Amino acid sequence: MxxxxxxxxxxxxxxxxxxxxxxxxxxxxxxxxxxxxxxxxxxxxxxxxxxxxxxxxxxxxxxxxxxxxxxxxSWVGVNTGLPNKFAMELWNSKSYKPWTKYPFARAEVKINDKSRLDMALWKDTDLGEIKKFQPALLEDHKFHFIEIKNTTLGEDGVAMFPDSVTSRGLKHLHEMIQLVEAGHTAEMLYVVQRTDCETFQPASDIDPEYAKGLKEAKKAGVKVTAMACDLKKGEIRLNPEKLLKVHLSY
Structure with missing residues (x-):
């Protein structure tokens, strides 16, 4: 972007x-x-x-x-309003192979009366482009849901999330588990807006409940992806060739 x-x-x-x-x-x-x-x-x-x-x-x-x-x-991107744009740009570029099988995408999707997730991808050509994403669609169609987290904390080559206790983030993990149990697929995407990290792990010392929740989500079938960005003065892009190794055993 x-x-x-x-x-x-x-x-x-x-x-x-x-x-x-x-x-x-x-x-x-x-x-x-x-x-x-x-x-x-x-x-x-x-x-x-x-x-x-x-x-x-x-x-x-x-x-x-x-x-x-x-x-x-390393420069570190701190604007939390940008990672969702990076992810949609990545999908549009067709450069991240796991997402290329989905011809349709929408940002900010409502999954129930109280919650939204950052992205949904789908294959169903009968649905095509959805002008207004309604929770009722989840009953008859399958989606790949993505929740995106801006990741700025890094120490000794390890990117970590969160940098403060996040009850909202834990709620998202529980919702992702429920979606997988309902037959959908789900992915946590940690957008690492820095260039000096090789691995990713939850910041268990800051928020042990979130760290536990992420481990449970992974066990339940939620995909955990950590991807670094290329940062320039006038441009930031997710780089699908810079996937960080994810460590959840601590």
Whole structure:
């Protein structure tokens, strides 16, 4: 995905109140939106290089958005609003073989009255393109459901998720298990927005319940995929040749 807005660089001063970051630029200190509700553990040292986008839309409260932070040798993408776009772009590219058997895809699919998942893929030509995805479709048709998690935490070559306790994430795991039990297929896709990791595992020290839930989901038949991105100043893409080894035994 290429950024449509200009990308500039600066240095991190601080992140505060979860959604704000002060950035030092050549023109002074600016405040940027931080589109990430996690702890961003390991990323927030003052002085770290950052990349931020700018948008002059008068309806925006803040002109700038924090996009990437450099940690040691790797840039790390922190915008949690982007991985779903990366995944849809990957499906459209037909470059990830396991997804090429599905000619149809839709983002943000409602699976019941209270929950949505990030993507659904399907083969059924009788369905074709679905303008409005309804939970009732699950009764008579089979889908491949995908839940996408932005992964920024990394230590010693190991990417980890989550970076803070996530009850919502655990709920998604339980829903994926239920979908598999109902005859669908399901996949957890961990989008690793950094280039310095070779393996992936759940962050059991941060959220042991999530780690346990992921292990149970894998045992139940949910596919667990961790894929790294190629990060450039003006572009980020999932790279299907950069699949990380997944370790769930801990």
């Amino acid at each position: 290429k950024f449509s807005d200009p990308i500039s660089e600066g240095k991190l001063v601080k992140r505060y109140k979860r959604f704000f970051a002060d950035i030092e630029t050549d023109d002074g200190i600016i405040t940027a939106l931080t589109p990430n509700t996690g702890s961003m553990k390991g990323l927030l040292d003052a002085g770290n290089k950052v990349r931020f986008s700018s948008n002059d839309d008068p309806k925006r409260k803040l002109k700038y958005t924090l996009e990437q932070i450099k940690v040691k040798t």
